[in-house]
Amino acid sequence: MIGPTLKGQRLVALFLFGCLLFNFPLLSLFAGSGRIWGIPLIYFYVFIAWAMIIGLMALIIEHKDP
Amino acid sequence: MLTGALIVVLSFAYVGLLFAIAYYGDKRADAGRSIIANPYIYTLSLAVYCTSWTFYGSVGRAATSGIGFLPIYLGPTLMAALWWYVLLKMIRISKAHRITSIADFIASRYGKSHLLGGLVTIIAVLGIVPYIALQLKAISASFSTMLQYPNVTTASTAALPVLQDNTFYIAMLLAAFTILFGTRHLDATERHEGLVAAIAFESVVKLVAFIAVGIFVTWGMFDGFADVFSKAAAAPELNALLVQGGAAGNYTTWASLTVLSMLAIILLPRQFHVAVVENVNERHLNKAIWLFPLYLFAINIFVLPIALGGLMYFPAGTVDADTFVLTLPMAEQKTWLALLAFVGGLSAATGMVIVETIALSTMVCNDLVMPILLRWKFLRLTERPDLSGLLLGIRRSAIVVVLVLGYGYFYLAGEAYALVSIGLISFTAVAQFAPAMIGGLFWKGGTRLGALCGLSAGFLVWLYSLLLPSFAKSGWLPITFLTEGIMGFDLLKPQQLFGLDGLDDISHCLFWSMIANVGCYVGFSLWRRPTANEHSQANLFVDVFRHVAPGSGSRFWRGSATVADLQTLLSRFVGPERANESFAAYTRSQGITGIEQVTANAVLVHYVESQIAGAIGSASARDMVASVVVEEPLALDEVMAIIDEASQALAYSRQLEQKSLELEAATNELRGANQRLQELDRLKDDFISTVTHELRTPLTSIRAFSEILGDNPNLDLEQRTKFLGIITRESERLTRLINQVLDLAKIESGAADWHPSEIDMREVLDDAVTALSQIFKEKRIALELQAPAQIPLVMADRDRVTQVVLNLLSNAANFCDKPDSRVTVALVTEASGLRVDIADNGIGISPSDQAVIFEKFRQVSDAAAGKPRGSGLGLAISREIIHHFGGRLWVESTPGRGSKFSFSLPVRSGHFSSIAA
Known part of the structure; x- marks a missing residue:
């Protein structure tokens, strides 16, 4: 279950990807005052990225890999 | 109309329900049918992370900084991805060594050090007290707000005299609950199934309550998300909350809060308790990795709508944003929703307080009080037959003390800060465990001295730059401490340390404390070679996935003891009944039938030590076992x-x-x-x-x-x-x-005589041609020799090479029957040596024959060729000779057009002959 399993490595990669998404400078791209479906850009972006990260986590964990 | 009595009754009824669930959970556990042994309950118990800070405080924070409340939940989401490596390792280690708290973990990692365990405990207690105060403040504020129903005003949370203050009674009620279910009995694993069931239930309640309020605000008071945001955008003072930057705080704050919460999710004593100590099966961690972030996601969706709704609904400054979750339903006269919100807030606060006090009391008992008591010889504790009662007493007192301390902080300093700010002070304190903890998990070089120095340095910086300023802001210290620094030293201003300006107080403290902490940890760890004990513990921890066999820790032990002594020792700490159970379990695991057959070997000693460690901590357990065991210390080289x-x-x-x-x-x-x-x-x-x-x-x-x-x-x-x-x-x-x-x-056979010398190939060819010229004349075959003027010498046996040339020439003569036959002997200089071509225009050799003519006794027996004309050994011998001198012999031929036999010999560089020579 432990060791450099593919699952573990995928999760670490996802962690790094998440760190990138939720930090300067990517965050500043969405700092403007635009709206998507009436929702402020930054709010929309953070929640969509968050949901995506959770979705990927679920995918990695639940994926039946030999 | 809600009366105070109704609210009090409701609160008590809710806590009563918790009692019932916890009781049921314990009963089921005793019957061996656990209700918490699944990943969903495990995830919900992890959600004890969401306290009233989340329930009330997030909205308050969102009302001043937009999405600035989010890093506290993004950090744990990211950290969850690393649980696969970090948390799993912590669980495995803790199960192997019966570790029951984070203090025990760190103490055990660095050679079972009393000093380190005590230090971690003190930091944890001092760091967590504000956090507990936060919960009490939230309960108190929600209580007084509810009492004013249906009027919505910001109730003063200024403390009443203690005995008239509801908060005090709530604190004591929580103490009672915790004592009842958290310290019912002593158990080596320190697990409390009923309690976990109650915590999981609380997590459901707070989530449901918060989402209910969120839905009511978003769709009941407004027309969906878009409506909330567009109305907010219309108000200029709210519009600033909708864009990052400005009011949302700068990116440094954002990043440091993310880091803080990442550390907090594994280092907070209560998170360690539910995630590691109460973990039933490490496989549950798998699902929790994505379910827990999902929970965080769900409980945060409605934070901004509620915050914006509250800001728009109430005139500016009349209502504290920390209470919007409660005051919005109240203002809309939704009695039941308000009550649900109140219960949700109560569950968020109580869940945290209960688990946190249990975790802290275990630490205080095992890593602070017991080591001291055991050291005081005049108490003669080591001679008492049964210490389990004393242990429980210490834990119960510790629970009460921790809650009283929390109440004290709330009473003294609670007014000065919003909920989130108080919580962040605690987060920064527990972040100090990170270097010793995470370093200890992955780096074998970390030593006790390094951990002690790192923790102390980080803790002192935290104390000076965060906790003391919080007292100063509350008026308990002169405010000049903040504005002028200690004794007027400008560089020592606690929140602009060494002149560092432009950071918020949390980032500022995090920066300096981590520099001090990590610097000292690494620096002092490398100062000196680790001792034998430190080295063995470091190996057991860092390589835990290799030392999987039970009792593997016993490899590092050598000594002698008696079974009776060990059994008596165990029963003194966990009671005779549990001691007998433990020994029975041990004999079963060792595959022996009766206790009389048990031998007091290293495995048994280690087993007993780990059982006692569950009750009094690893460092004390080591001392206790040492008291009945004659141990021969291992030298470093032996380890x-x-x-x-x-x-x-x-x-x-x-x-x-x-x-x-x-x-x-x-x-x-x-x-x-x-x-x-x-x-x-x-x-x-x-x-x-x-x-x-x-x-x-x-x-x-x-x-x-x-x-x-x-x-x-x-x-x-x-x-x-x-x-x-x-x-x-x-x-x-x-x-x-x-x-x-x-x-x-x-x-x-290699027995041939060879007489190698430097030979001139032209001479060899000349001789051979001369020798055979008569035969060729008789057969009317033209013979021509072509050789360059200057050729290098080759190292070979002259007679043997002549033999080869004669053999090839006579073969050529034999197979040339045509009237205008001709044989050409050509000498060619190549890069690697000399090549001799002997070409005829005779009958040629078919490809299938070319492959075999060099074998012994294989002759071309073609109808046209008539009967064989040789022994069939000539070519075989020639090939052997050429091979012997490192050369090659081969044939190229087209049937009917003639054949060309060639051989090459390597050249010794630098030696040439010429016609002139």
Whole structure:
């Protein structure tokens, strides 16, 4: 279950990807005052990225890999 | 109309329900049918992370900084991805060593140090007290707000005299609950199933309550998300909250809050307790990795709508944003929703307080009080028959003390801060565990001294730059402490340390404390070589996935003890009944039938120590076991030797593997050699039969003609001369054949005599051509020699090479029957040596024959060629000779157009001959 399993490595990669998404400078791209479906850009972006990260986590964990 | 009595009754009823759930959970656990043994309950228990900070405080924070409340939940989401490595390792280690708290973990990692355990406990208690105060403040505020129903005003949370203050009674009620379910009995694993069930239930309640309020605000008071945001955008003072930057705080704050919360999710004592100590099965962690972030996601969706709704609904400044979750339903006269929100807030706060106080009380008892009590010889604790009562007493008192401290902080300093700010002070405190903890998990070089110095340094910076300023802001210290620094030293201003300006107080403290902490941890760890004890613990922790066998820790122990002593010792700490159970379990696990057969070996001693460690902490357990065990201390080199054993075993198995590979290769070689031998044997048989056959042909003709001569004495002279000529030729042929066979046998067996010297190839060719010129003339074959003026010398046996050239030339002569036949001998200088081509325009050799003519006794027996004209050994011998001198002999031929035999010989560089020479 432990060791450099593919699952573990995928999760670490996802962690790094998440760190990138939720930090300067990517965050500043969405700092403007635009709206998507009436929702402020930054709010929309953070929640969509968050949901995506959770979705990927679920995918990695639940994926039946030999 | 809600009366105070109703609210109080409701609160008590809710806590009563918790009692019932916890009781049921414990009963089920005792019956062996756990209700918490699944990943969903595990995830919900992890959600104890969401306290009233989340329930009330997030909205308050969002009301001042937009999405600035989010890093506290993004951090744990990211950290969850690393749980696979970090948390799993912590769980595995804790289960192997019966670790029951984070203080125990760190103490145990650095050589079971009392000092370190005590230090971690003190930091944890001081760091967490504000956090508990936060919960009490939230309960108190929500209570007084509810009491004003339906009027919505910000109730003052200024403390009443203690005995009239509801918060005090709530604190004591929580203490009672925690004592009842958290310290019901002493258990080596320190697990509380009923309690976890209650915590999971609370997590459901707070989520449902918050989402209910969120839905009500978003769709009941507004027309969906878009409506909330567009109305907020219309108000200029709210619009700032909707964009990052400005009011949302800068990116540094954002990043440091993310880091803080990442650390908090694994280092907060209550998170360690639910995630590690209460973990039933480490496989549950899998699902929790994505379910827990999902929970965080769900509880945060409605934070901004509620915050914006509240800001728009109430005139600015009239209502504290921390209470919007409660005050919005109240203002809309939704009595039941308000009550649900109140209960949700209560569950968020109580869940945190209960788990946190249990975790802290375990630490205080095991790592602070017991080590001291056991050291005071005059108490004669080590002689008392049963200490389990005393242990429970200490824990119960610790729970009360922690709650009183929390209440005290709330009473003294609670007013000055919003909920989130108080919580962040605690987060920064527990972040100080990170270097010692995470470093200890992955770096074997970390030592006790390093951990002690790092923790102390980080803690002192935290105390000076965050906790003391919070007292100063509350008026309990002179405010000049903040504005002018200590004793007027400008550089020592606690929140602009060394003149560092432009950071918020949390980032500022995080920066300096981590510099001090990590710097001291690494620096002092590298200062000195680790002791034997530290080294062995470091190995057990860092390589936990390799030391999986139970009792593996006992490898590092050597000594003698008696079974009776150990059993008595265990029963003193966990009670006789549980001690007997433990020993029974031990005998079962060892596969022996009765306790009388147990031997007091290292495995048993380690087992007993780990059982006691569950009750009083690893450091004290070690001391206790040492009191009944005559231990022979291991020297560092011995420990190193034991550790090396593993790597040696690994190396040995690698050697074995290599040996077996070598063996396999040797077998293959042998098999190949055997096949070659069989092949040679077959060839030898073939050879003998061929030779015999070849010898018989001339013998037969010699004998036949001799008989004719003998039987017919009257034969005329002409005939007689002819027959005698045949006999002579056949005899010559026989002699030649026998010579060649002997020659070949000599060459092949390596017994031939070679006389290598530097030879001039042109001379060799000249001689050969001259020798054969008569034969060629007779056969009317033109012979031509082409050689460059200057050629390098080759190292070879002159006679042998001449033999080869003669053989090739006579072959060419034999196969040239056409009227205009010609044979060309060409000498060519190549990069690697000399090449001699002997080309004819005779009948040629078919491709299938080209492949075999160099084999012994293989002759081109073509109809056109007539009967074979040689022994069939010439080419074989030639090839052997050329090979011997490192050259090559080959043939190119087109049937009907002639053949070209070529051989090459390597050149010794620098030696040339020329015509002039």
